[in-house]
Amino acid sequence: MKLHIQWLIFIIATIKMTKNIIVLGYRLDNKHSSKINNDRLSLALGYYHQGDILILSGGDVARIGVTEAQYMNSITPKSVYTLLDNHSCNTIENIINCRNYINDNTIIVTHEYHQPRVKHIQEVLLPDTSPIYICVPNESLNSEFISQQKTNEKKYFNQVDLNINTYY
Secondary structure (H helix, E strand, C coil), X not given: CHHHHHHHHHHHHHHHHCCEEEXXXXXXXXXXXXXXXXXXXXXXXXCCCCCCXXXXXXXXXXXXXXXXHHHHHHCCCCCCCEEEECCCXXXXXXXXXXXHHCCCCEEEEEECCCHHHHHHHHHHHCXXXXXXXXXXXXXXXXXXXXXXXXXXXXXXXXXXXXXXHCCC
């Protein structure tokens, strides 16, 4: 009986230590996209440990024949356990398609400029979860691009609740 209890404690401890790391992809249609996806993946891998699950999320938004998830997977070390979400075409779909992996022991990786909208979507769709957000600093990209992204984020953020309602 004692041995069974020890194994049960070991299994519970292992499950609690295992984390899901979700990397949100960026569309593969401009000179910044590879760098953005590479930076996000690199940051995520810094938090990855054996036994974790790395979830790469992003579809073929640019319609180039490869999804954001496939691209990131192609540069992920083979020793990393990955799951691919090849269907998400926007941030709302990222959260919806990854919802079964989002819990209090989840890390979501994106860029600083994108995080407020991601967090808002997650809080609306999954209010009972509290994932950890790890962000690539905006300084990793040029200031003109970041300025454009911040403008886009304000526009998208104002439409988030309306857009979420189209899914439900």
